[in-house]
Amino acid sequence: GDRYCLECFAALVKGNDKPACPVCEETIDRKSCPDVFAAKELSLLKVYCPNRTEGCRWFDQLRQSKAHLLECQFTLEDCPNLECTERIPKALKTKHLEEQCLYRLVQCQHCDEQLVYKATETHLETCPSVPVTCLNNCMGEELMIPRNELAAHLQACPNRKDECGIISCTYVAPVDDMVKHMDSNAKSHLELVNNACVSLQQQVQSIGTITDKKVDEQQKSWLDQL
Numbered sequence: 289g290d291r292y293c294l295e296c297f298a299a300l301v302k303g304n305d306k307p308a309c310p311v312c313e314e315t316i317d318r319k320s321c322p323d324v325f326a327a328k329e330l331s332l333l334k335v336y337c338p339n340r341t342e343g344c345r346w347f348d349q350l351r352q353s354k355a356h357l358l359e360c361q362f363t364l365e366d367c368p369n370l371e372c373t374e375r376i377p378k379a380l381k382t383k384h385l386e387e388q389c390l391y392r393l394v395q396c397q398h399c400d401e402q403l404v405y406k407a408t409e410t411h412l413e414t415c416p417s418v419p420v421t422c423l424n425n426c427m428g429e430e431l432m433i434p435r436n437e438l439a440a441h442l443q444a445c446p447n448r449k450d451e452c453g454i455i456s457c458t459y460v461a462p463v464d465d466m467v468k469h470m471d472s473n474a475k476s477h478l479e480l481v482n483n484a485c486v487s488l489q490q491q492v493q494s495i496g497t498i499t500d501k502k503v504d505e506q507q508k509s510w511l512d513q514l
Contacts, residue, residue: 456480
């Protein structure tokens with residue numbers, strides 16, 4: 289009789305009422321039996337690891353391959369993180385999960401929120417706990433304030449700048465300098481206020497004149513209609 293591997297034998301007899309041997313063309317008896325001797329001979333043959341292309345140098349008897357594959361560090365495995373499509377050698381899987389995978393979960397060092405590593409940069413742009421410098425540079429770049437506390441700090445910052453409250457005055461200065469500005473520019477401020485009052489009065493008079501003129505025109509129109 290001829291010898292067949294299990295897969296070839298199954299292919300020959302599948303869906304065939306009278307399967308024939310491709311070598312001697314005799315009808316194959318479906319009641320075949322395993323060739324123990326041949327199986328033993330094959331198991332003693334030396335083979336390479338299927339992961340040879342990945343770098344594995346294992347070369348031993350076929351009967352040892354099953355046990356080897358269970359622990360072969362070059363076997364490719366899927367990354368368990370959602371959305372990650374990478375396949376990593378078993379030996380590098382831990383490093384991939386802890387240091388390299390873009391979809392690994394990490395914790396923000398500022399607010400402790402858990403997020404996907406790939407979204408870290410975007411998160412830091414809005415994270416309320418990220419330290420930022422005072423816009424007024426009140427203590428140089430050494431002073432770092434959590435982003436969500438910056439607005440309150442700016443209200444009390446010793447270096448904050450205020451605008452002069454006098455109409456038409458465009459002076460802007462730190463709070464401490466504003467008192468000096470008000471004291472030393474009292475006369476010019478009065479002139480600015482006076483000019484503003486005069487301008488306002490002229491505008492009111494102009495509006496009044498236009499209004500009176502329109503009233504006269506309306507009255508004349510009514511009289512013409514009578």
